[in-house]
Amino acid sequence: MRLLLDQNLSHLLVLRLADLFPNSQHVRLVGLERATDPVVWNYSAENGFTIVSKDSDLHQRSLLFGSPPKLIWLRVGNGPTSQIEQLIRASQTEIRRFGEDPEAAFLVLS
Numbered sequence: 001m002r003l004l005l006d007q008n009l010s011h012l013l014v015l016r017l018a019d020l021f022p023n024s025q026h027v028r029l030v031g032l033e034r035a036t037d038p039v040v041w042n043y044s045a046e047n048g049f050t051i052v053s054k055d056s057d058l059h060q061r062s063l064l065f066g067s068p069p070k071l072i073w074l075r076v077g078n079g080p081t082s083q084i085e086q087l088i089r090a091s092q093t094e095i096r097r098f099g100e101d102p103e104a105a106f107l108v109l110s
Contacts, residue, residue, distance in 0.1 A: 001099040003072070004044045006053035007033055010081040017085065020092055025049065037061060044069035050099060052088075062106040070099065075110040 003024040005013055011026035018024070027033055032040055037057050044051045045068040051058060052072045062071040072095065076087065088095070091109050098107040 001096065002049050003052050004030075004040070004047075004049035004069075006040065006051060006055055006058070008054045009052060009074075009084060012081055013085060013088075016081070017088060020089065041065075041069065059106060059108075067105040070104065071106040072098070073106055073108050075108055 001021060003017070003021045005011070005024065005026040007027050009026070011028045014024050014026050014029065027035065027040055030043070032043060035043070037055070038061075040051065041058070041061055043049075048068075050070040050072060052074065054074045054076065056073075058071055059073045062073070074084065074087065076083070087109055094109075095107065098104050
């Protein structure tokens with residue numbers, strides 16, 4: 001599974017999570033740092049990414065359109081990048097199951 005980390009997350013997570021989710025990207029690293037949600041959504045769908053975001057608008061888009069792409073919605077407040085990394089690492093089994101489920105469109109982590 002390849003993750004596309006949204007602008008509201010640190011680009012450093014790409015390197016920090018590379019052992020679990022190789023070939024993941026951050027919107028900043030693919031030239032989408034100022035892109036609208038529909039552009040990020042389409043890029044992710046066209047390139048086989050699962051979006052990871054704290055943006056509730058993307059959650060609404062997921063409810064409306066389903067997948068692809070899949071969405072991992074992080075329901076956490078502002079905090080250090082290490083906190084997000086720990087949450088994703090602790091949820092890796094759940095994330096992998098979600099990625100393998102053809103019916104699942106979004107996963108909420110908190």
